[in-house]
Amino acid sequence: xxxxxxxxxxxxxxxxxxxxxxxxxxxxxxxxxxxxxxxxxxxxxxxxxxxxxxxxxxxxxxxxxxxxxxxxxxxxxxxxxxxxxxxxxxxxxxxxxxxxxxxxxxxxxxxxxxxxxxxxxxxxxxxxxxxxxxxxxxxxxxxxxxxxxxxxxxxxxxxxxxxxxxxxxxxxxxxxx
Amino acid sequence: xxxxxxxxxxxxxxxxxxxxxxxxxxxxxxxxxxxxxxxxxxxxxxxxxxxxxxxxxxxxxxxxxxxxxxxxxxxxxxxxxxxxxxxxxxxxxxxxxxxxxxxxxxxxxxxxxxxxxxxxxxxxxxxxxxxxxxxxxxxxxxxxxxxxxxxxxxxxxxxxxxxxxxxxxxxxxxxxxxxxxxxxxxxxxxxxxxxxxxxxxxxxxxxxxxxxxxxxxxxxxxxxxxxxxxxxxxxxxxxxxxxxxxxxxxxxxxxxxxxxxxxxxxxxxxxxxxxxxxxxxxxxxxxxxxxxxxxxxxxxxxxxxxxxxxxxxxxxxxxxxxxxxxxxxxxxxxxxxxxxxxxxxxxxxxxxxxxxxxxxxxxxxxxxxxxxxxxxxxxxxxxxxxxxxxxxxxxxxxxxxxxxxxxxxxxxxxxxxxxxxxxxxxxxxxxxxxxxxxxxxxxxxxxxxxxxxxxxxxxxxxxxxxxxxxxxxxxxxxxxxxxxxxxxxxxxxxxxxxxxxxxxxxxxxxxxxxxxxxxxxxxxxxxxxxxxxxxxxxxxxxxxxxxxxxx
Amino acid sequence: xxxxxxxxxxxxxxxxxxxxxxxxxxxxxxxxxxxxxxxxxxxxxxxxxxxxxxxxxxxxxxxxxxxxxxxxxxxxxxxxxxxxxxxxxxxxxxxxxxxxxxxxxxxxxxxxxxxxxxxxxxxxxxxxxxxxxxxxxxxxxxxxxxxxxxxxxxxxxxxxxxxxxxxxxxxxxxxxxxxxxxxxxxxxxxxxxxxxxxxxxxxxxxxxxxxxxxxxxxxxxxxxxxxxxxxxxxxxxxxxxx
Numbered sequence: 014x015x016x017x018x019x020x021x022x023x024x025x026x027x028x029x030x031x032x033x034x035x036x037x038x039x040x041x042x043x044x045x046x047x048x049x050x051x052x053x054x055x056x057x058x059x060x061x062x063x064x065x066x067x068x069x070x071x072x073x074x075x076x077x078x079x080x081x082x083x084x085x086x087x088x089x090x091x092x093x094x095x096x097x098x099x100x101x102x103x104x105x106x107x108x109x110x111x112x113x114x115x116x117x118x119x120x121x122x123x124x125x126x127x128x129x130x131x132x133x134x135x136x137x138x139x140x141x142x143x144x145x146x147x148x149x150x151x152x153x154x155x156x157x158x159x160x161x162x163x164x165x166x167x168x169x170x171x172x173x174x175x176x177x178x179x180x181x182x183x184x185x186x187x188x189x190x
Numbered sequence: 191x192x193x194x195x196x197x198x199x200x201x202x203x204x205x206x207x208x209x210x211x212x213x214x215x216x217x218x219x220x221x222x223x224x225x226x227x228x229x230x231x232x233x234x235x236x237x238x239x240x241x242x243x244x245x246x247x248x249x250x251x252x253x254x255x256x257x258x259x260x261x262x263x264x265x266x267x268x269x270x271x272x273x274x275x276x277x278x279x280x281x282x283x284x285x286x287x288x289x290x291x292x293x294x295x296x297x298x299x300x301x302x303x304x305x306x307x308x309x310x311x312x313x314x315x316x317x318x319x320x321x322x323x324x325x326x327x328x329x330x331x332x333x334x335x336x337x338x339x340x341x342x343x344x345x346x347x348x349x350x351x352x353x354x355x356x357x358x359x360x361x362x363x364x365x366x367x368x369x370x371x372x373x374x375x376x377x378x379x380x381x382x383x384x385x386x387x388x389x390x391x392x393x394x395x396x397x398x399x400x401x402x403x404x405x406x407x408x409x410x411x412x413x414x415x416x417x418x419x420x421x422x423x424x425x426x427x428x429x430x431x432x433x434x435x436x437x438x439x440x441x442x443x444x445x446x447x448x449x450x451x452x453x454x455x456x457x458x459x460x461x462x463x464x465x466x467x468x469x470x471x472x473x474x475x476x477x478x479x480x481x482x483x484x485x486x487x488x489x490x491x492x493x494x495x496x497x498x499x500x501x502x503x504x505x506x507x508x509x510x511x512x513x514x515x516x517x518x519x520x521x522x523x524x525x526x527x528x529x530x531x532x533x534x535x536x537x538x539x540x541x542x543x544x545x546x547x548x549x550x551x552x553x554x555x556x557x558x559x560x561x562x563x564x565x566x567x568x569x570x571x572x573x574x575x576x577x578x579x580x581x582x583x584x585x586x587x588x589x590x591x592x593x594x595x596x597x598x599x600x601x602x603x604x605x606x607x608x609x610x611x612x613x614x615x616x617x618x619x620x621x622x623x624x625x626x627x628x629x630x631x632x633x634x635x636x637x638x639x640x641x642x643x644x645x646x647x648x649x650x651x652x653x654x655x656x657x658x659x660x661x662x663x664x665x666x667x668x669x670x671x672x673x674x675x676x677x678x679x680x681x682x683x684x685x686x687x688x689x690x691x692x693x694x695x696x697x698x699x700x701x702x703x704x705x706x707x708x709x710x711x712x713x714x715x716x717x718x719x720x721x722x723x724x725x726x727x728x729x730x731x732x733x734x735x736x737x738x739x740x741x
Numbered sequence: 742x743x744x745x746x747x748x749x750x751x752x753x754x755x756x757x758x759x760x761x762x763x764x765x766x767x768x769x770x771x772x773x774x775x776x777x778x779x780x781x782x783x784x785x786x787x788x789x790x791x792x793x794x795x796x797x798x799x800x801x802x803x804x805x806x807x808x809x810x811x812x813x814x815x816x817x818x819x820x821x822x823x824x825x826x827x828x829x830x831x832x833x834x835x836x837x838x839x840x841x842x843x844x845x846x847x848x849x850x851x852x853x854x855x856x857x858x859x860x861x862x863x864x865x866x867x868x869x870x871x872x873x874x875x876x877x878x879x880x881x882x883x884x885x886x887x888x889x890x891x892x893x894x895x896x897x898x899x900x901x902x903x904x905x906x907x908x909x910x911x912x913x914x915x916x917x918x919x920x921x922x923x924x925x926x927x928x929x930x931x932x933x934x935x936x937x938x939x940x941x942x943x944x945x946x947x948x949x950x951x952x953x954x955x956x957x958x959x960x961x962x963x964x965x966x967x968x969x970x971x972x973x974x975x976x977x978x979x980x981x982x983x
Contacts, residue, residue: 098849101870102841110877111845111894143877148870156869160849183867187860189848189963474920491917496793496813649898649917649924650794656839656876659922663874680872687835690808690828691796698807 017066017175020052021096022086024079025106025144026072029161030097031055034069036164044168047175063089067174069096069167070153073103074145078138087151092174096167098160098188100147107144114140155179158186191451192458193337196328203329211246212288215265215317218251219404219558220396221258226278227251230262233281241285253316253404257304258557260296265317274298303573304555309536311544312520313560315405321439324446327407333452335526336411339418340460348419349375352522354530356542361387361478361515362593362619363695364541364608370512373502374420377510382422384413384464385506385513387483388429388436391475392591393642395622397546398516400558402429402436405520406443410453410466412519415526417464420512425466426487430473440468475592475646479694480505480513482648493648494694515620517546537563541607545621551588552627554579561606568602571625582627586710590619592639592646593699595706596632615706617699631728632711633718637665639703647696654697657688661704668715671722671731678719682708752818757825769811769822770798780824781833781865783840783858784899785812786949788972789908795899797833797862800824808832833866842873843922844880845894851953852965858951859897876922883928885935888958889947893925896954902926902946909975914940945971 023031031054037044051065052058061082068090074080087093098104109117123130147153157170157180166186173180191199207213216222216231231251238247255263260274264284273295276284283294310316319326327333339348353368374382386409390398402409413425429437444466447453455463469487476482477492480501486492487506505511521543525533534542541563547570550556554576561570567587571577578584586596595616597604604610608618626635644658664681667673685701685708692698708715717723724731749766756773763772768791773780783795793810800811803821811824823829840846840859848854862868880893903915903926914937918927929937947955948967956965 095870102847103875104847104849107875107877108845108847110875111879143875146870148872149874153870158869183869184864186869187848187864188846189851189854189860496810644921647921649919649921650792651796652794652836652839652898653796655898655921655924656843659876660839660842660873663876667874683835684873687832691799691832691836693793693796693810 024072025075026099030071033161076138203325217255217263219254222261227262229278255317272298335523355533360517374512379509384425389478412522551625553625588624590617631726632707643700651693669729754820788976853953854963885933
């Protein structure tokens with residue numbers, strides 16, 4: 014039997030969910046018998062492959078780069094998992110929504126800078142007006158709340174998906190915890 | 191004042207009016223006043239004085255003559271002519287018309303359906319009496335009903351008469367008035383109260399305002415009869431602060447009635463006492479809801495509370511309280527005077543009597559009308575209203591304000607009564623009737639009413655507080671071309687949920703404008719969502735950038 | 742015999758298919774609790790007056806066209822109540838969702854993380870994600886009080902603080918201003934909390950607050966636990982037998 018193709022991507026988040034994923038420790042070895050990690054910030058592939066079975070998304074959709082990525086990832090993934098509060102609620106990146114992009118830039122790049130205050134331009138993707146959770150941009154199949162979700166939760170989610178079942182999380186995960 | 195004194199006052203007043211050689215009645219209703227009728231009155235008096243006609247010409251300010259679209263209106267009794275669009279600079283032309291041919295001013299045809307198809311019961315005095323003079327009201331049979339009730343009827347008789355008349359609450363919901371009265375009459379408590387709900391707040395509605403401004407004594411008389419029937423000795427009139435003229439005139443009316451012994455202690459020499467206080471609201475729409483109104487009168491924050499207990503059992507300060515709308519109370523005196531069977535004979539099987547509407551929007555004859563129940567919408571819009579101006583085509587008529595719905599052309603031949611309107615997804619409401627032509631976008635209309643509900647939500651219960659804001663946000667997405675089908679589905683889901691779970695009528699009915707426009711004009715919503723077009727060309731549709739959103 | 746017992750009678754009703762007996766002065770919520778049926782609620786807290794505002798506890802009553810809040814609806818003979826139908830579950834989920842969409846609830850950085858009634862409700866009602874647009878209002882934190890902080894970003898407008906301050910402490914420092922989504926709880930007609938003339942600094946409001954909207958200074962993320970034992974205690978002690 015061929016192994017399932019699993020990918021993870023990192024949008025606007027702190028990488029904590031990926032750290033939690035790494036906290037699977039020896040269970041990673043067990044999972045690796047059933048899956049190949051075909052794309053991830055943890056491995057060195059440049060292009061998101063076609064035809065991925067499961068993609069875990071960390072982080073919210075905050076800038077044009079995130080938007081571009083998530084649209085492509087959605088198209089190329091059979092099952093899309095929102096992993097962690099940033100992907101599910103916007104969480105800490107979303108706290109800027111009440112402030113607005115312009116005042117945020119002024120505060121961060123003008124008022125808080127003593128040498129050459131200037132707004133970022135060109136090299137970095139522009140921020141979107143509002144930070145959005147992934148499911149408010151593309152359809153999401155599995156929602157895993159938590160900041161970050163525990164290694165056991167991630168293990169449960171991935172094993173269930175690899176076994177061809179949708180994990181039941183409704184009353185097992187919570188925001189923040 | 192007893193019946194004899196009342197009659198002699200009436201006779202004196204009638205005589206005096208008859209003695210006036212030439213009486214000019216200038217409409218000071220909402221529409222005409224904003225068109226400059228105050229200045230016209232002044233100009234007429236001034237010019238009459240200058241022309242030495244002071245003794246002959248009497249200029250009186252009266253209530254709404256009805257056809258607001260053509261205001262200011264002036265009725266000349268001597269020649270029995272109604273003039274329209276009489277701007278202040280035309281004062282001389284009016285005075286000229288008394289002695290010769292009318293030139294330079296337009297005669298208003300009083301034979302047109304706008305006037306002939308109406309049946310004025312609550313508005314019977316509008317255009318005839320001077321609101322600040324109690325004699326003027328008495329001359330038109332004012333306070334006869336009250337004195338008759340006190341002398342000849344037991345409280346139970348009065349309740350029975352109102353029940354027999356088939357009168358239903360004119361504030362919107364149409365609860366049988368007689369039933370409400372009998373509940374309060376039978377309830378026990380240390381005191382009872384009668385409250386007149388004058389917190390009219392629907393956009394485009396000014397029925398109650400007209401009654402309170404033009405015929406304040408009618409409201410007082412209705413309240414006094416109600417108080418006698420249910421056993422109350424104290425009443426409140428709750429008026430919104432945005433109606434300063436109504437407040438002023440009601441205050442004057444209360445003090446005049448008290449001076450004449452028609453309010454206060456031992457009315458007409460009987461053991462019945464009834465006093466009325468005015469309470470001015472701060473203009474919150476939700477205070478039209480009974481329990482919120484009670485909170486506001488008691489000096490608390492105007493928010494509703496769950497019912498039961500109903501105000502009829504536990505209202506003001508926990509006492510049984512009868513709350514009726516202005517128009518309902520305005521119907522009481524005629525019912526007593528002319529008899530319950532007469533009133534019950536007007537209208538349909540389940541909706542009796544007449545209803546006052548404010549006809550506004552894309553219609554020729556905007557104005558204040560009173561029609562028998564059971565008249566069709568088509569008669570109101572096309573006969574009385576004169577149809578759509580500027581060659582436009584009819585699209586929908588909105589009744590019931592922010593709690594009502596939009597009714598499309600196919601239901602125009604439906605009779606206007608509580609049940610029929612509910613069946614097609616609207617409500618009778620308090621009487622706002624907004625006609626819309628092809629230039630109106632139904633998404634925009636729904637969004638307008640949702641914005642109203644959002645800003646008028648008191649914020650107490652979550653479904654109404656957040657639900658109206660969320661529905662407004664989704665409607666805005668649709669109107670700016672940002673929405674997708676998920677947004678539309680979400681909107682429909684919210685409509686259902688807010689309707690079922692909100693605490694009071696405001697929240698429960700807030701989705702109605704959306705539900706009814708979705709029901710009859712779904713294609714317009716779909717054009718916004720799928721094609722990014724507003725068919726009527728009203729919505730901005732500016733945010734369509736190809737960004738897909740899924741919530 | 743105490744007077745209160747004579748005025749109510751015992752009736753039989755059905756809750757979720759189960760026949761139960763109850764006194765007519767009991768609410769559906771109270772009777773359900775006795776039967777071990779938990780009806781989700783937010784504005785309701787035992788010991789304070791009920792206002793039927795959060796609408797989470799609405800139940801279906803056979804023959805009634807409208808849903809009724811269990812916290813203020815008294816039982817009656819023959820009543821048939823359903824507390825957890827699919828329709829009610831869906832409505833409750835949406836209500837919780839609305840609360841998360843209304844203000845800025847960022848659980849991961851909240852002092853009440855892990856001890857929060859709103860978080861618990863999300864789990865209880867199976868609310869996994871907010872499908873409604875976030876309203877993201879900009880709100881100022883009031884840290885002017887020497888011991889407590891008010892963070893309106895976490896406030897759900899349950900008005901428990903308003904009621905405990907009025908009904909138990911008798912200070913009536915808290916009240917509500919504004920309308921609709923713009924309504925806010927305020928201290929002393931909108932003065933900063935620290936400048937309040939009426940606040941006794943008793944902290945009851947902080948303890949009854951379901952979320953991290955009111956908390957003690959000096960606590961960090963997830964460190965704020967609320968102590969509510971005083972409420973039933975005070976209520977019981979104040980119920981002087983007639």
